[in-house]
Amino acid sequence: MNPFKKKSLRQLVANFRNEYLVHGIDESTLKDNPIDQFEVWFQEAVKSKVPEPNAMHLATATRDGKPSGRVMLLKGFDDSGFVFYTNYESRKGEELASNSQAAITFLWLELFRQVRIEGTVTKVSETESNTYFHSRPRTSQLGALVSRQSKPLSSRKELEAHFAAAEKEYSGKEIPRPEGWGGFCLKPVMVEFWQGRASRLHDRIVYSLQQETWIKQRLFP
Numbered sequence: 001m002n003p004f005k006k007k008s009l010r011q012l013v014a015n016f017r018n019e020y021l022v023h024g025i026d027e028s029t030l031k032d033n034p035i036d037q038f039e040v041w042f043q044e045a046v047k048s049k050v051p052e053p054n055a056m057h058l059a060t061a062t063r064d065g066k067p068s069g070r071v072m073l074l075k076g077f078d079d080s081g082f083v084f085y086t087n088y089e090s091r092k093g094e095e096l097a098s099n100s101q102a103a104i105t106f107l108w109l110e111l112f113r114q115v116r117i118e119g120t121v122t123k124v125s126e127t128e129s130n131t132y133f134h135s136r137p138r139t140s141q142l143g144a145l146v147s148r149q150s151k152p153l154s155s156r157k158e159l160e161a162h163f164a165a166a167e168k169e170y171s172g173k174e175i176p177r178p179e180g181w182g183g184f185c186l187k188p189v190m191v192e193f194w195q196g197r198a199s200r201l202h203d204r205i206v207y208s209l210q211q212e213t214w215i216k217q218r219l220f221p
């Protein structure tokens with residue numbers, strides 16, 4: 001008998017569960033610096049063909065703490081932090097302008113892994129934003145140019161008309177990076193690596209920055 005016939009998906013959602021039977025985290029193999037450790041896990045996510053391994057959830061909040069979240073693409077990371085690109089006048093852009101605290105979360109389900117990162121966000125340099133903007137396909141550059149991200153739009157037709165007009169205007173010319181579009185870099189103060197394990201006895205290792213030094217700590221799952 002098909003169980004879905006009797007119960008609705010809404011009733012069944014609590015029963016979705018998997019045993020996570022892959023790797024554990026062995027402290028002795030962890031890097032001293034969470035950015036280096038992120039690189040190891042990111043490489044493993046790429047090797048495991050996780051779809052969109054650089055997709056991450058970004059949480060921001062208003063000055064008075066009202067949170068919001070959305071998915072973004074990571075476009076770079078190094079010792080200074082995690083870089084993503086967006087419209088500075090979008091909802092997230094405005095929230096980050098008044099409250100620079102943010103959190104990003106990666107979910108690599110194929111590996112039963114999660115990475116949580118918290119820190120402070122600043123804009124990247126104009127040179128860095130220009131370089132990245134001009135490395136994008138022309139259609140993406142035009143898309144960024146015409147999008148007033150997060151503002152009301154009367155119809156799909158209006159968006160397509162703006163795009164067509166910009167395509168015509170900049171035909172054969174370099175497309176300028178809109179001033180209101182660029183990169184942000186989240187400088188981490190906390191990075192947590194979570195590995196799903198059997199019987200919900202998951203591994204969690206938190207790196208926290210204390211007086212310029214990264215301290216590792218295992219947490220209860």
Ligand SMILES: Cc1cc2nc3c(=O)[nH]c(=O)nc-3n(C[C@H](O)[C@H](O)[C@H](O)COP(=O)(O)O)c2cc1C
Nearest residue numbers: 055070071072073085086087090091092093149150
């Ligand atoms: C897989 C995926 C990747 C995305 N990447 C970006 C991105 O890199 N930059 C961006 O501005 N929006 C990206 N978006 C769209 C955002 O989720 C969001 O809709 C948009 O940035 C507006 O958010 P806001 O109104 O909170 O500012 C992506 C969405 C998805 C589903």
